[in-house]
Amino acid sequence: MKKLKMGLIGVGGIAQGRHLPAYKQLTDKVQVEAVCDINYETARQAAEQFEIPLVYTDYKEMFSEIDAVTICTPNKFHAQITIDALNAGLHVLCEKPMALNTKECEAMILAAEESGTLLSIGYHYRFMKNSQAAKKMVSENEIGLPIVARSQALRRRKVPGWGVFTNKDLQGGGSLIDYGCHFLDLSLWLLDHPKPIEVSGRTYNHLSKMTEQVNEWGNFDAATFDVDDHVTAYITFEGGASLLFETSWSANIKEDYENVSISGQRGGLDVFPFQLNQAKHGMLMNSEAQWMPGEENPGLFLLKNFVGACLGNEELIVKPEEALQVTKIIDAIYKSSETGQSVTLS
Numbered sequence: 001m002k003k004l005k006m007g008l009i010g011v012g013g014i015a016q017g018r019h020l021p022a023y024k025q026l027t028d029k030v031q032v033e034a035v036c037d038i039n040y041e042t043a044r045q046a047a048e049q050f051e052i053p054l055v056y057t058d059y060k061e062m063f064s065e066i067d068a069v070t071i072c073t074p075n076k077f078h079a080q081i082t083i084d085a086l087n088a089g090l091h092v093l094c095e096k097p098m099a100l101n102t103k104e105c106e107a108m109i110l111a112a113e114e115s116g117t118l119l120s121i122g123y124h125y126r127f128m129k130n131s132q133a134a135k136k137m138v139s140e141n142e143i144g145l146p147i148v149a150r151s152q153a154l155r156r157r158k159v160p161g162w163g164v165f166t167n168k169d170l171q172g173g174g175s176l177i178d179y180g181c182h183f184l185d186l187s188l189w190l191l192d193h194p195k196p197i198e199v200s201g202r203t204y205n206h207l208s209k210m211t212e213q214v215n216e217w218g219n220f221d222a223a224t225f226d227v228d229d230h231v232t233a234y235i236t237f238e239g240g241a242s243l244l245f246e247t248s249w250s251a252n253i254k255e256d257y258e259n260v261s262i263s264g265q266r267g268g269l270d271v272f273p274f275q276l277n278q279a280k281h282g283m284l285m286n287s288e289a290q291w292m293p294g295e296e297n298p299g300l301f302l303l304k305n306f307v308g309a310c311l312g313n314e315e316l317i318v319k320p321e322e323a324l325q326v327t328k329i330i331d332a333i334y335k336s337s338e339t340g341q342s343v344t345l346s
Helices: 011-023 039-048 058-066 075-087 102-115 130-141 175-190 298-310 320-339
Strands: 006-011 030-036 054-056 067-069 089-092 117-122 146-152 196-205 229-239 242-248 257-264 267-270 276-278 283-287
Touching: 006 011, 006 146, 006 298, 011 030, 011 039, 011 196, 011 298, 030 058, 039 054, 054 058, 058 067, 058 075, 058 242, 067 075, 067 298, 075 089, 075 102, 089 196, 089 229, 089 298, 102 117, 102 320, 117 298, 117 320, 130 196, 130 267, 146 175, 175 242, 175 320, 229 320, 267 320
Parallel strands: 006 030, 006 067, 030 054, 067 089, 089 117, 146 242
Antiparallel strands: 146 257, 196 229, 229 242, 257 267, 267 276, 276 283
């Protein structure tokens, strides 16, 4: 059986903590042939740890050795590296978010269409057991027509104090583009990607600008902090459905909280923890799953789907056009906050 030859570009925390260990579990289908990082020592150490034969600092030099790449660089470099790899005839899995803005995403999609190779984005929340169960319930019409969705991704005082997460030039934003994007994607996927028509949003960073910081995830410079740490938005869709959205790295709340809930005509559901809420048989009923299929590592299933699609054995679950929609909404939230006006999407 043919194996996919994979290369990784950017081998920092996300590559070594998620992607490389996951590819190690898929060696019957994929072989990591090369790693690339601008820091040679980082690349060399990763190659040694994960038994990878080839090490590069120039990603274009690795293209002739591989069939596909996984891109784990800061957001600023997603678009150019993706386009270069697609133009070289390689399949691409790019970490989330897709790119810094809508224009870059559209250029990536065009490159994929012209090359005839696959492009997918690392939205692994879709592969969680709860998310898969919720998708099944929506698809089988258990809640009827979705009307109102609520999506919250909130952390209590956990601004990432490592890497480049608070560098606006390299990342394009803060909690919204880094963390909230997962929940926007999950919400849109569960709603079957309705067309967004209007977005109203507000971004904040008051807490992270305070001089005395209490932060669980390391230290950062409050004086130079220029990305969002708390974001709210209201999104309306063609057909009348709406989404109330909130995300934060540093909310003053009791504890971290993550959930997507959907209220439909026939019933509703919560994703985390999973629960189906219905009015049936003259009663109000809340149903919990005693068991659901799936594994605990959604990142593994993201990569398994991508590799399977590259080998022609399955269909991509995270399509680039869907990831583009997430970025369009992110752009609109930032623009709405900047102008103080709602944004209409064409």
